[in-house]
Amino acid sequence: MKLKLKDxxxxxxxxxxxxxxxxxxxxxxRFPDRPNEHSILIKAGINQLNWLADQxxxxxxxxxxxxxxxxxxxxxxxxxxxxxxxxxxxENIVVPLLQPESHTKYVIFRCQDGFRARLLLTxxxxxxxxxxxxxxxxxxxxxxxxxxxxIAPAQYGYKSAKHIKVIEFCxxxxxxxxxxFEFMDHPRARVEHEERGKFLPGPIxxxxxxxxxxxxxxxxxxALTNHRTTS
Ligand SMILES: Nc1nc2c(c(=O)[nH]1)N[C@H]1C(S)=C(S)[C@@H](COP(=O)(O)O)O[C@H]1N2
Ligand SMILES: [Mo]
Numbered sequence: 001m002k003l004k005l006k007d008x009x010x011x012x013x014x015x016x017x018x019x020x021x022x023x024x025x026x027x028x029x030r031f032p033d034r035p036n037e038h039s040i041l042i043k044a045g046i047n048q049l050n051w052l053a054d055q056x057x058x059x060x061x062x063x064x065x066x067x068x069x070x071x072x073x074x075x076x077x078x079x080x081x082x083x084x085x086x087x088x089x090x091e092n093i094v095v096p097l098l099q100p101e102s103h104t105k106y107v108i109f110r111c112q113d114g115f116r117a118r119l120l121l122t123x124x125x126x127x128x129x130x131x132x133x134x135x136x137x138x139x140x141x142x143x144x145x146x147x148x149x150x151i152a153p154a155q156y157g158y159k160s161a162k163h164i165k166v167i168e169f170c171x172x173x174x175x176x177x178x179x180x181f182e183f184m185d186h187p188r189a190r191v192e193h194e195e196r197g198k199f200l201p202g203p204i205x206x207x208x209x210x211x212x213x214x215x216x217x218x219x220x221x222x223a224l225t226n227h228r229t230t231s
Contacts, residue, residue, distance in 0.1 A: 009067075009075050010191045012206045019068070019076040021143040021220040022157070024180050029222040031231075032112035032163040042093070044070050044100035044169040051093060053133065053148045058092045059084040059170040063073065064130055064151070067130075069191045071156040071184075072209035072216070081151050083132035089126045101170040108168040109150060109161035115160040118176045119152065123188060128153050131164075143224055156189045156196065172227070 009015060019214040040055035058132050063082045069075045094100060109117045123129070130151040133140055140146040145162030152159045168175065186195040194202025196209075 002218070007071040009077075010069060011194050012196075012203060013069055013073055013075040015226050016074045016076055017080065019144070020074075021073075021224055022070060022074075022216060023220065025216055025219050026180070027080065027113050027115050028219045029227075030113035030115075031142060032146060033229050034112060036143055036165070038147050040164055040230045041165065041166045042098060042150065042169075044094065044098040044104070049097055051156075053131065059088055064128065066128060066151070066153040068151075068153070068160070069156055070213075071158055071189070071196045072213050074213055075205050080136050081130055081132040082134035083130045083148075083151070084149065084227075086129040086131055087127060088149070089131055090125060094169065098169070101171055103171045103216075106170045106173045106176070108166075108170060108173070109164055110166035110168070111161050112163035112165045115161065115179055116176065117150070117159050118173055118178075118185070118187070119150075119155070119159050120170045121189060123155060123159075123190075124150075124152065126152075126154060133146065142227070154190055156186075156191055158185070 015049065038052055039050045040053050042049055042051050061082060062085060063080060063081050065078055067075055067077045068079055104121055107119050109119075111117075119217055131148055132145070132151045133148050135141070136143055138148060145164075148164045149162040150160050183198045183200070186197050189195050195203035196202045
């Protein structure tokens, strides 16, 4: 799918030429324990199944070029992902096999490094949301989310869960706790509306987060180098 890339960046964002490994610093030194494990646990109410993400016979593979916007104000433009449309996965796998409740409102992603993300079902069903297993014509690296990650281009990067282990469909979000602070975790996190976090206007978060970008990038880079030399 070709998305129309906008000429301007969304409000408060600046462009990076590289695509750094990034996140909350508490996850910098945590890595997927099974980066080649393509079995994902999918749950809806009391129903669950193991889905093999590398043999999705019923799902059409698509390529998508889109921009990536981190809440800390950096953006990487024009990344080429390959994978499966989340809405097609939902209609062809989740609905027929797990019969989620009609009141399903949230989708919770749990990751191999302990990270988690909560999205509204209406947001993940947007046509540009992917379960991606390839970036720039190569399988996802450990840095960028192996074996499988979400790509939700309209949401800030913290919704694009890497190293997915479990996907849960729920009516409420009681099973979810934010990976750091609840105020940093906006339920929609729409980039266009600058929904960076809760309680405070978006532009305030720019000034809180921007000074952290370089130190966080450095922490993530050093941790990856150490991981490569010790494993
Ligand atoms: N499993 C996992 N997913 C994650 C994170 C993480 O630390 N662990 N960080 C999030 C944040 S804050 C961002 S900006 C993006 C960064 O993606 P990248 O490392 O591929 O650049 O991943 C998101 N998904
Ligand atoms: Mo981020």
